[in-house]
Amino acid sequence: MSAAGGAAVIRPMVGRDSAFFWEGTAAGELRVQECRGCGALRFPPGPSCPRCHSFDQGHVVAVGTGTVFSYVVHRHPPVPGKELPIVIALIDLDEGVRMVGEVADVGAEEIEIGMRLRVDFHRIDDDLTLPSWRKA
Amino acid sequence: MAGFSREAAIVGIGATEFSKESGRSELQLSVEAVLAALADCGLTPADVDGLTTFTMDTSSEIAVARELGVPELRFFSRINYGGGAACATVQQAAMAVATGVADVVVCYRGFNERSGSRFGQVSVAAATQVNTNGLDNAWTYPMGLGTPAATVAMQARRYMHEYGATSEDFGRVAVADRRHAATNPHAFFFERPITLEDHQASRMIADPLHLLDCCQESDGAVALVVVSAERARDLPQRPAYVAAAAQGSGRDQFVMTSYYRDDIGIPEMGVVGRELWRQSGLRPDDMPVAVLYDHFTPYVLMQLEELGFCGRGEAPGFVADGAIEIGGRLPVNTHGGQLGEAYIHGMNGIAEGVRQLRGTSVNQVDGAEHVLVTAGTGVPTSGLVLSA
Numbered sequence: 001m002s003a004a005g006g007a008a009v010i011r012p013m014v015g016r017d018s019a020f021f022w023e024g025t026a027a028g029e030l031r032v033q034e035c036r037g038c039g040a041l042r043f044p045p046g047p048s049c050p051r052c053h054s055f056d057q058g059h060v061v062a063v064g065t066g067t068v069f070s071y072v073v074h075r076h077p078p079v080p081g082k083e084l085p086i087v088i089a090l091i092d093l094d095e096g097v098r099m100v101g102e103v104a105d106v107g108a109e110e111i112e113i114g115m116r117l118r119v120d121f122h123r124i125d126d127d128l129t130l131p132s133w134r135k136a
Numbered sequence: 137m138a139g140f141s142r143e144a145a146i147v148g149i150g151a152t153e154f155s156k157e158s159g160r161s162e163l164q165l166s167v168e169a170v171l172a173a174l175a176d177c178g179l180t181p182a183d184v185d186g187l188t189t190f191t192m193d194t195s196s197e198i199a200v201a202r203e204l205g206v207p208e209l210r211f212f213s214r215i216n217y218g219g220g221a222a223c224a225t226v227q228q229a230a231m232a233v234a235t236g237v238a239d240v241v242v243c244y245r246g247f248n249e250r251s252g253s254r255f256g257q258v259s260v261a262a263a264t265q266v267n268t269n270g271l272d273n274a275w276t277y278p279m280g281l282g283t284p285a286a287t288v289a290m291q292a293r294r295y296m297h298e299y300g301a302t303s304e305d306f307g308r309v310a311v312a313d314r315r316h317a318a319t320n321p322h323a324f325f326f327e328r329p330i331t332l333e334d335h336q337a338s339r340m341i342a343d344p345l346h347l348l349d350c351c352q353e354s355d356g357a358v359a360l361v362v363v364s365a366e367r368a369r370d371l372p373q374r375p376a377y378v379a380a381a382a383q384g385s386g387r388d389q390f391v392m393t394s395y396y397r398d399d400i401g402i403p404e405m406g407v408v409g410r411e412l413w414r415q416s417g418l419r420p421d422d423m424p425v426a427v428l429y430d431h432f433t434p435y436v437l438m439q440l441e442e443l444g445f446c447g448r449g450e451a452p453g454f455v456a457d458g459a460i461e462i463g464g465r466l467p468v469n470t471h472g473g474q475l476g477e478a479y480i481h482g483m484n485g486i487a488e489g490v491r492q493l494r495g496t497s498v499n500q501v502d503g504a505e506h507v508l509v510t511a512g513t514g515v516p517t518s519g520l521v522l523s524a
Contacts, residue, residue, distance in 0.1 A: 012278045013264060072289040113294070
């Protein structure tokens, strides 16, 4: 393990179309965009539905479990606000969308494709809470 | 074939030395490369009326024009998505000269990417840019996924899982590159070949990528001069005709993180490949040599599949037994690639394609009449088929 130099974690750019996600993590919810026109779920979110072109977008709260589709063990170089190595997974949520997440409690030698994970939330400060994943 | 197939040609190539510390400004590097490329084909800055580069270049077209004393520009463009733009600079130049919008267009790329802002590090600037790319990066950087190597490792791990590819399969790309660089006096890794054992022993950067799966960070610049086929015939060098030039972006495309498609991979290179074969009327079997963008080795394997040299998941077999080394079935990156020669965002690879057609490569493929060249992968990308 090596320190990341004490730099602050990289903060997400948040816009009008993605604010609901970050408000969700702060509230302990993993929110996934849902089109009110056709019901399609989508991640990452955007202002219009690529399927029906509705601009009426809402969200559902995901159950918070998923399966590892791929993963990386990042060992070098340092990443602001993180301890190395970082285990990062591409997770297929049970709702059918996919997202990248940091895996908090699974070692570099243990992580594998197909592993079941559940979401947790890592509060950085009043303005930012990051999803964080643990073994289900 | 497309309307501009073989209507334009690369007639001049120029470069600075490739180093880890150039000791001069990025603007100076680009100007030096442009002057070298113009001298190569017997033209002068007074002949230039078009300039094109990439969005990540810190030297604007007008700044380069000022330093060169170019009197007027009739065409200038700046193409998005970093290394993915390399071959698109030639595409835009070819379209400009083929349509008479401009007569002499110079494509350039120069940077101090090792001694200055290092591309292999986490770029906070990329994560915080005020545009949709910055918003896209919100889904990866805060989670700790923030280097080019790590974003590619995510793809590589899935590729290994789906097709049984191994780290050694990736390593064969590095071995080929370094073998070719070893005989190239301009390569940073001149006379320093590696073995597969060296590759395996190199430290892990982002599992499954070892250090020797990752290209260099380099200082340097490359420039290419593009004119119409008609004008090319009056210039001293053997023209490298642009038989095809294509850009490609796939469904649900992102920059380095197109992770949300059912089948991840690099289908944008498939878009480029289909268009290259359509425009040129040629096929993968017609290519005696290729320059495939190699910022990271796994993407060379995936490109061979997307471009039609082999089927999906078959690239590990394709690269076995030295097939991509000089003397093999399809020599790839005969200059040493970006792992071996230098990482000039793909522009040095285009120059190598031109040398193959001129017959002046240090690892010359006998009688090469065509060469395929690709640009950066994992991003919206581009490619060329150049013909003698």
